[in-house]
Amino acid sequence: xxxxxxxxxxxxxxxxxxxxxxxxxxxxxxxxxxxxxxxxxxxxxxxxxxxxxxxxxxxxxxxxxxxxxxxxxxxxxxxxxxxxxxxxxxxxxxxxxxxxxxxxxxxxxxxxxxxxxxxxxxxxxxxxxxxxxxxxxxxxxxxxxxxxxxxxxxxxxxxxxxxxxxxxxxxxxxxxxxxxxxxxxxxxxxxxxxxxxxxxxxxxxxxxxxxxxxxxxxxxxxxxxxxxxxxxxxxxxxxxxxxxxxxxxxxxxxxxxxxxxxxxxxxxxxxxxxxxxxxx
Amino acid sequence: xxxxxxxxxxxxxxxxxxxxxxxxxxxxxxxxxxxxxxxxxxxxxxxxxxxxxxxxxxxxxxxxxxxxxxxxxxxxxxxxxxxxxxxxxxxxxxxxxxxxxxxxxxxxxxxxxxxxxxxxxxxxxxxxxxxxxxxxxxxxxxxxxxxxxxxxxxxxxxxxxxxxxxxxxxxxxxxxxxxxxxxxxxxxxxxx
Numbered sequence: 001x002x003x004x005x006x007x008x009x010x011x012x013x014x015x016x017x018x019x020x021x022x023x024x025x026x027x028x029x030x031x032x033x034x035x036x037x038x039x040x041x042x043x044x045x046x047x048x049x050x051x052x053x054x055x056x057x058x059x060x061x062x063x064x065x066x067x068x069x070x071x072x073x074x075x076x077x078x079x080x081x082x083x084x085x086x087x088x089x090x091x092x093x094x095x096x097x098x099x100x101x102x103x104x105x106x107x108x109x110x111x112x113x114x115x116x117x118x119x120x121x122x123x124x125x126x127x128x129x130x131x132x133x134x135x136x137x138x139x140x141x142x143x144x145x146x147x148x149x150x151x152x153x154x155x156x157x158x159x160x161x162x163x164x165x166x167x168x169x170x171x172x173x174x175x176x177x178x179x180x181x182x183x184x185x186x187x188x189x190x191x192x193x194x195x196x197x198x199x200x201x202x203x204x205x206x207x208x209x210x211x212x213x214x215x216x217x218x219x220x221x222x223x224x225x226x227x228x229x230x231x232x233x234x235x236x237x238x239x240x241x242x243x244x245x246x247x248x249x250x251x252x253x254x255x256x257x258x259x260x261x262x263x264x265x266x267x268x269x270x271x272x273x274x275x276x277x278x279x280x
Numbered sequence: 281x282x283x284x285x286x287x288x289x290x291x292x293x294x295x296x297x298x299x300x301x302x303x304x305x306x307x308x309x310x311x312x313x314x315x316x317x318x319x320x321x322x323x324x325x326x327x328x329x330x331x332x333x334x335x336x337x338x339x340x341x342x343x344x345x346x347x348x349x350x351x352x353x354x355x356x357x358x359x360x361x362x363x364x365x366x367x368x369x370x371x372x373x374x375x376x377x378x379x380x381x382x383x384x385x386x387x388x389x390x391x392x393x394x395x396x397x398x399x400x401x402x403x404x405x406x407x408x409x410x411x412x413x414x415x416x417x418x419x420x421x422x423x424x425x426x427x428x429x430x431x432x433x434x435x436x437x438x439x440x441x442x443x444x445x446x447x448x449x450x451x452x453x454x455x456x457x458x459x460x461x462x463x464x465x466x467x468x469x470x471x472x
Contacts, residue, residue, distance in 0.1 A: 041463055041466075043459060044463075046305075047407060050407050050410055050413060050443075051407065051409065051410060053410075053413055054407075054409070054410040054411070054412050054413040055412075057412045057413055057416075058358075058412040061412070063348075063351075063357065063358055063412050063415075064348045064357060064358040064411060064412065065358070065409070065411065065412055066358060066360055066409045066410075066411045066412075067345065067346060067347050067348050067357065067358040067359050067360050067362075067411040067431075068346075068360075068362070068411075069348060105348055105349045105350070105351045105357055106348055106349075107346060107347070107348040107349070107357070107431050108430055108431060109346070109431065117318065119429070119430040119431075119432075121430065148362065148363045148385075148386070148408060151363065179386070179387055179456065180385065180386050180387060180456050181363050181365060181385070181386035181387060183385065183408035183409040235460050235463045235464040235467060236460060237459070237460065237463055239385065239405065239407060239408060240386070240387075240456050240459075240460065241405075241445070241455060241456070241459035241460070242459040242460040242461075242462055242463030242464070243463055244467075270408070270409055271409050272409045
C-alpha cells in the first residue's frame with residue numbers, strides 16, 4: 001500500500017482549478033488556430049481572431065479565459081494500492097476547489113439547491129467522479145465546465161432499431177438546436193451505450209480527451225471524422241454568425257449496452273473547453 | 281454588412297436605436313447595467329409589489345453577465361456575455377419599461393424580437409467566451425443592488441468602446457438567421 005495524505009490532493013486541485021481557468025490547453029489552442037486558418041468569411045475570421053486574442057491575453061495576464069469558470073468537474077483515477085490518510089477524500093477535493101476558486105478570483109457559480117437556489121459562495125460542491133484502477137498512483141483531471149454549453153446538451157434512450165443513422169441524426173439535431181448558444185466553435189462529446197447514467201458520464205469523459213485525438217476503434221474514429229464534417233456543413237459558424245467552423249472536434253466514447261437499448265448522450269462544450277491532468 | 285466600426289454613445293434612445301442595423305459592428309461607450317436570471321426574476325417580482333427597479337430603465341442597456349471577482353487593483357474580472365435566451369421570459373417587460381438595449385449571446389424568442397420592434401430597441405451580441413478581452417473595455421464597476429446574489433448582483437458599469445455586433449435591430453432582423461443563411465448561400469454557390 002502507498003499512503004497519500006489527502007492534503008496533497010487538496011493542494012493539487014487548488015493549483016489546477018486556477019491554472020485550468022487561465023490557460024487554455026494546447027490542443028484547444030491549436031484546434032482554434034486551425035479553424036481560423038480554414039475560414040475565409042470576414043465575420044468568422046474577426047471572431048476567431050478575437051477568440052485567439054482572448055485566450056492569449058488570459059494566458060499572459062493570468063486572468064480567467066471566460067467569466068463562466070464553471071462547475072469544477074473533478075475526475076480521479078485512484079490506484080487500488082493507494083491508502084488515503086489525513087481525512088475524507090471528498091472533503092479534501094472540495095477544499096481544493098474552495099481554495100482555488102477563492103484565491104484565484106474565479107466565479108462562484110454553484111447553487112446549493114436546484115429549485116430553491118442560493119449560491120454556496122465557494123463553488124463547492126465539485127462534481128466528483130472516482131474510478132478505481134490498478135496501481136499505486138492517483139491521476140487527477142480538473143475540467144471546469146461552463147453552462148452555456150452544458151444547457152445545450154441532450155440525452156436520448158434510442159432503441160436498437162434506430163441504428164447508426166439514428167445516432168448520427170441525434171448528434172446533428174443537438175448541434176442544430178444549440179445554434180449560437182454554446183459559444184461555437186464547440187467541442188462535441190458523445191457517449192453511446194451503457195445505460196441512462198453511464199452514457200452521460202461517457203459523453204463528459206469524451207470531452208476530457210484532447211480535441212485532436214481519435215477513438216482507438218477505427219469504426220468510431222471514422223464516425224468522429226464524419227460527424228465533424230457534417231456538423232461543419234451546418235454553417236452555424238463561430239458564435240453562430242455563419243462559417244465553416246461550428247465544431248473544433250467530435251470525441252466519441254462507447255460502452256457495452258443492453259439488448260433492448262442504444263442510449264446516446266451529446267455533451268456540448270464551448271471554445272473554452274478546459275481540462276488538465278496531473279499524476280501523483 | 282458594415283465592416284467599419286461605429287462609435288455609439290449611450291443611453292440608447294429610440295432615435296439612436298433606429299439608426300442601428302443588423303450586422304453593424306459598433307463600439308459602445310457609456311453606462312450599462314448587469315443583470316442575469318436571478319436579478320431579472322427579483323426585479324420583476326419587486327415591480328409587482330410596487331418596488332421600483334434599482335436603476336432608471338429609461339433608454340438603459342442591460343448586459344447579461346456575471347463577472348469573475350475583481351483582483352486587487354482591477355476594476356472587474358473576466359466579463360463576457362451569458363446566454364441571452366434565458367432572459368427571454370422577462371426581457372419584453374424590461375424593454376417595455378424603457379430598457380431597450382440588451383447585450384448577450386445566443387438566440388432570442390419571437391416575443392423579444394417583437395418587443396425590440398415595438399419599442400425600438402436593440403439586441404447586441406458580444407463574443408461569448410471572450411471575457412478576458414471584454415473586461416478591458418469596462419472602466420468602472422459599482423455594485424448597486426442584490427449583493428446577496430453574488431455574481432448575479434446588479435452592477436453599474438461604465439464601458440468605453442465596448443465591442444458588439446447588432447444581432448436584432450428594431451426592424452426585427454436577426455443576424456443569427458441571416459448571417460448563417462448568407463454563409464450557406466455563398467458556400468453552396470462555390471460548391472456548384
